[in-house]
Amino acid sequence: MSSTTVINLAEEPANAFAEIKRRGTALLPLRQDGLARFQESGFPTTNDEDWRFTSLKPFTEMPFETMFEPTIQTIGQSVINGIAFSQHDTDRLVFVDGHLSSELSQISNQSEGVIVSNLASALTTIEDKIGALSGKDQNPLIALNDAFFTDGAWIHIPANQALSKPVHLVFLYTAIKDGQASHIRNLIIAEANAKGTILESHISLGQAAASTNVVTETQLGDGSNLEHIKLQDQSSLAIHLASLHSKLGSDARYAFHSFALGAQLSRNNLRMDLAKPGIECMLNGLYMTRGRQLADHHMIVNHAAPYCNSHEYFNGILDDQSRGVFHGRILVEPEAQKTDAKQTNKNLILSDEATVNTKPQLEIYADDVKCTHGATIGELDNDAIFYLRARGLDSQTARRMLMHGFTGEIVERIQHNTIRDELNELVWGRLENEYHLN
Amino acid sequence: MSTSADTIDEFVSSDYKYGFITDIESESLEPGLNEDVIQFISAKKDEPEWLLEWRLKAFRHFEKMENPTWPHVKYPPVNFQEISYYSAPKKKGDGPKSLDEVDPKLLETYEKLGVPLHERARLAGVAVDAVFDSESIGTTFKEDLAKAGVIFCPISEAVREHPELVRKYIGTVVPYTDNYYAALNSAVFSDGSFVYIPKGTRCPMELSTYFRINAANTGQFERTLIVAEESSHVSYLEGCTAPMRDENQLHAAVVELVALDNAEIKYSTVQNWYPGDEEGRGGIYNFVTKRGICKTNAKISWTQVETGSAITWKYPSVILQGNNSIGEFYSIALTNKAQQADTGTKMVHIGKNTRSTIISKGISAGKGQNSYRGLVQVGKKASNARNFSQCDSLLIGNKCGAHTFPYIEAKNPTASIEHEATTSKIGEDQIFYCNQRGLETQDAVNMIVNGFCKEVFRELPMEFAVEAQKLLDVSLEGSVG
Amino acid sequence: MLEIKNLQARIDEKQILKGINLSVKSGEVHAIMGPNGSGKSTLASVLAGREGYDITDGEVLLQGNDILEMSPEERAREGVFLAFQYPVEIPGVNSTYFLRSAVNQIRKHRGDEELDAMKFLKLVKTKMKELGLAEEFLKRPVNAGFSGGEKKRNEILQMTMLDPSLAVLDETDSGLDIDALRIVADGVNRLKNQNNAQIVITHYQRLLDYIVPDFVHVLYDGCIIKSGDKTLAHDLEEKGYDWLIKDS
Known part of the structure; x- marks a missing residue:
């Protein structure tokens, strides 16, 4: 260094x-x-x-x-x-x-x-x-x-x-x-x-x-x-x-x-x-950036014992010239058999100048494991927008609903009911007022 | 499995059937790396001044660089002074004028490798360039290709016969500054193939180069350059084998592909260099730089079946510079015994509406370590770029490893990038089901692995798909006990 | 109700619909059959207003109004409902929330009072009971993780809730077992009255045992080459399409 x-x-x-x-x-x-x-x-x-x-x-x-x-x-x-x-x-x-x-x-x-x-x-x-x-x-x-x-x-x-x-x-x-x-x-x-x-x-x-x-x-x-x-x-x-x-x-x-x-x-x-053995670990995150913000989540989940589950879910919404960085590494050591590990990172880009760097990584030394990861970067899904419009929603409402769903996926995982509701409103209010949603 | 320990031993020791040595008199340069060696190689090839200059520049750059440490592989440092940079079968007089005059021992070697070169037994519809250590010993079907205007010859010959074409394109896709081994290759490359497809031409047959390392303590540094002019089409395949030796041998190749507007290049590799033994003794270090550039509407498709080499380190890549261009990467990488592979691709989206597909299947058995490393990059101007990547790993046994290191970068909001990866093992229930239907465990494993790799086999030219499938079966032998 | 006149459409440079004429009156059920690639799904998509199709000629009148210029949502509010062949999964969007939004958009358009959460829930639960759907459905995100059969039933639930004047069912029977098929058909039959109409697009005659059409049309190569009553469907089941194609 x-x-x-x-x-x-x-x-x-x-x-x-x-x-x-x-x-x-x-x-x-x-x-x-x-x-x-x-x-x-x-x-x-x-x-x-x-x-x-x-x-x-x-x-x-x-x-x-x-x-x-x-x-x-x-x-x-x-x-x-x-x-x-x-x-x-x-x-x-x-x-x-x-x-x-x-x-x-x-x-x-x-x-x-x-x-x-x-x-x-x-x-x-x-x-x-x-x-x-x-x-x-x-x-x-x-x-x-x-x-x-x-x-x-x-x-x-x-x-x-x-x-x-x-x-x-x-x-x-x-x-x-x-x-x-x-x-x-x-x-x-x-x-x-x-x-x-x-x-x-x-x-x-x-x-x-x-x-x-x-x-x-x-x-x-x-x-x-x-x-x-x-x-x-x-x-x-x-x-x-x-x-x-x-x-x-x-x-x-x-x-x-x-x-x-x-x-x-x-x-x-x-x-x-x-x-x-037997651990359940969830890392769940939402980052929303605009202006020249940069949000970086960098994680290493080290599986060193059998029968553990780990899930990482991170969604990001990026506006203006902002940047989102995601680095996830799941490491499964030889003794960590029956590991169930899942990692996803989804990014929604709202502006021409925003950037996403994502590195979802798996490093696996045990054979009896179930590990998946996925990453997506893109705009809202056009098929989904059409589906909503075909049900009578105008395109703005449809886009908003999908974005709400995108943040909702993360917020929903909070177990504490009232905290979850408050965060849901907070996140949504922020998007409505400060981001380019159309 | 019903096999006794003896049979398993037999499997393990018999599995590399290309491990023989051809007893032939060679002319080899003393080990060592310096400017004199480069002067020697260049003189031996009768090269023009500009190429020697280029080699020397590359060498001086190489001396300033450091061996990369980021790949997920472990090996003792390579001593570049212990390697011989030139070895070729000794020629009598001026050397053979045609394949008929080639030393019969050499022809026999290729026959044993399943690539007969003489006229009676040639593979129908496939033109072969046979490279033995540092020299090309001959190219088949040269005349037929010439009729179509296709140039297919050793690159050393192309330097002499078509200097303007070589000079125009060499080093434009992989400059010597690109990386450590690309710099080394640019300095000392000995031979390799050159392909030129004229405008609007569909190459009338498959082109193929067969690389064979024979001499001890030599490195092989081939350089391949394929230029597909506008609206042309070519399918090219390379195969590689080497004898079983206890020392590690270095193979550091560079491949450059240029697909001009509307052209299409399909490049397939079946790499079966000697992998070394269970303890990691011997085997080839396969450090290769492969890259292609696509102009407007062009398409480059890489397909690779990597079963050999002690260490593999390669990332066949596509620069999607032209609008609407397409890049594809289909890979099967198998590591058994103590093999290590760090392989994948880079898809660099620069033009609009560019598309790329990555399908990578990694199989780890024995003590093998298999890493997928890939980059998908979408530039600011690459609107509507699309990428789909799927990286699946299959584990056989509990001493191996499977790793996935994707890098994804997007600077355009209209990009759509999807990456999926899974890691699984061959399930005991699957094996049992097959056993119960009367299949041997090894056959069941082969069947499951072949199913796992199906999407990639489909991309190989027919005759090679069968070969590749067999190769995979052989490489897996002894992987279950 | 619906008048399709000389409708022609293409995707990219490929002409798919080559002049469709079809007249559907209130209270009628029309079945459109045809081999793969004949343009059935394209017709459904064009009626619902999916992007990517070039309408090169013709018009589509719904109760006298040309709908081709309308956005997909305007058509939906005017009463066009498309039951998708492949309903889209929308992770993270709660089914209840989604459906209530849709129902209220359409009610608002019709000048009806919007439903509050309680009223909506009461209504949707009644409808679900009729269709034999578990309430669990409502808690899940739209179609996400649904089986093929569940997705199709969800389409029928939405149709029931939105009460369209023109329902277009695009291969709704594909991938359904016999029980699911009955539920779907039952939902469609319940919806039927003198003020609405249905177009059932299907590959097989099977669905038409449960949803009895007044008219059957055969679509081939972008044109309707034969129309008849429900016996035509049986003929097709027995003889296939070849005899018609040869004649055309």
Whole structure:
């Protein structure tokens, strides 16, 4: 991996790191190791196969201003009331530029033993768990996060317990100044047979080109069941870099839904480790881009045990000069017999200038498996439009209905009823108001 | 399966029936790669100055490049200094004037390979150019073709006889800067075939080149150039075999196809280089660059049956430059024993209303690793471009691997691209059903594999489809125990 | 009801319909039969307004209005219903939502009150019961993952709900087992009244045992070469088409 030549990338973080030391921040060895790894690798460039279609230049060319301090700016409750999911009955942890806001957070009495808290306050007890899953990843952004993370969520559901209500993680970015960088770390552990729903929202308050680099680790015990819905709806200059590492126990069920609607550049690195039998893992996503946005989903699902199912469904709608990037790799190791893996990526292009790069990949070393993948790029299906028109719908309505179906395919997979309905409306409203649908 | 262990052993050791060595006096260049070697080859072929210059430029470029590491294959680095870049059967005096004067041992070799060259036994309706190590030893039906205006000859001869045509097209589809092995080939290519089909001509017979590596420690670097003028049509087939040797041998070919307006080129390959043994000893490294360019309404169709080679690394591609042009790729790649294949295609849509079809069937058995790697690219101006890709993998046994790495890129909203892929194994229930109807397990496997590959066999010229089917059966022997 | 006069159409440069004349009155059932490639499906597509066909001559009047200039949806709202030979799968679009939208578009056009969700559901459930369709149907996306028989039954359900004045059934019987065939035929027969008409396009006489036509027409090479009553269908079943083709 070679570092780029723009402003002293490796140096800026090093200088910023002096501040970490000065503050005597916890987990110094992890942070120093992260910095060392980052300095060795530098930022990935488009010469790296994993970053071939996504240049980090918009990020690397900005100043590097880590948000060490919580922002002083007061954020009113009205801001929270205006964001998606806020009208649902949830527990809520709110972070502003990577720091917990106790005033805006609200935690009820969860079931016995359930922990819903911020990570920074619990570091001493969970030290060994941080980086347990993400540590092996060579991604320089994780190294950077190891060095600089400030706070994030810590959720623990003990064995045989369920979250009594969904937990909503709200990440707000003040985005007052270009280059503001928030490094966020989340740790979610669901023990055996535990159950819960986690919502994750990323929202910009200002319009500046601020960045976020979030690393989330989810560990699911045997027989546990977690639904995780992420909505990234940041401003059109924001940079959103995210990594999710999950390790699943036997017969665990994990559904991760990604809605990437905002940001000038968004990248979701998803790494699923299926090393126990009987796992069901679903990655389900919708990206909608316009203007000069780029949305990238990059996933590796590693089947290392028999009888696991993994499904990846990603649909994208691309308008203006925007770009959609999809990289999916299903890796089936020799011992992962009876794997059932499916991957689809469908893209709808609305403008002459939008681009799609898709790489749905299978790497299979076991013989008794069922693996399929498919990718499509194109306009709406003319036969389907005719069919609808032949039933009396005008062509505009027909097109809209098909587009609704296209987004609906993804939204429908959310199990939580009311959240699903809200997302359905949100997505559709966005398309109706901001995209060229005709 | 009812066979005892002995029979299985027999299967395994007997399966490469082209592994013999022809005992013939050869004139070989000392191993080594430098400008002198290139000067030597060029002088040997009596080449004009421009071609030597071109070779040297390619060589200097090659020296600046690095061996590509992105293919999904593993092998020790090739030492280019240990390879001999020229080997040819020794000629007496001026060499043979016609096939009748060719050394009988050579004719016998081709006869054993099932490609008789002498007049009595020639394959009807197929003109053959036989390339032995670095030299073409003869071309059949030359006169008949000449009557139709078709030129079919060794490329070294074309350089002498039709320099203007060679100079106009060589390196235009695959420039020497294209990739590492294309640069190497451009520097040291020894022989290969040249085909020219004049305007409005339908080539009266199938054209075929048979490549044979014989000498030890030699590399084969052939270069093929096919030019189909406006509204012409040609079907071309190449076959390849090599003796069983413990060392790996390098084969780095370049094939360039030019299909001008309304022309059609059908290019079929049956590649059966020595695959090496179960432990991965020996076998050919088959690193090939094949590409065609289509002008308006032109069509290029690649069909390949790849059963040989220790390592295969090739992506026959089509540049769909002209409006309404069509590119097709039909492939069967089988890896057994310790073979590794990373193969696929690139379809580059530039013109309007361009269409491409990709059908790839990968079969992995033994410890074989089989990867499909393909690119479908639709440029900004390629409105109404259509692509359909289907990549299916079949696994036999649990030590092999099947991988699919498609790259899809679209910059035009009217594009329609569909990619489908499946991976499956031969089901125990399918085998049982066949057994219960009285079929041997191996026969059942062959039957299922042949069914799996049907769509590709259909694309091969008739006589070769039968050959290819047999070849697949032989290559699968010993794959089930 | 429907007047087709000298209808000629082609795809690309190929002339498919070479001058069709057909008059269908209210309350009538017409069967159009013919060998493969005679132009049967093209006729259905042209009536419904599918793109890609060049109408080179002739006119099609529905209750006196020329429909050839109308868009597919306008024709649908005017009462033309095409039961597709290959109903299209529309993943992600819920069947109920789809059908209610269609019903209300057509009701609006006719000046009827639009149905709210409750009324619609009540109506569709009644119709489904009549047709012997499971309610499960409504929850699934339109035709996606349906078997061939299910798709055809879904077409009949839509027809029942949309209550067209002219229903064109394009090879609706293909791929149906005998039970499914009965359901389909039953749906068509229920729809029949003095104010509407049906054109049944079929390859086989089989369907006509259940949907009894008033007239049978033989289409060959883009023209109607013979018309008669239902006995013509039986003749065709026995003798094939060759005797007619030789005469023509």
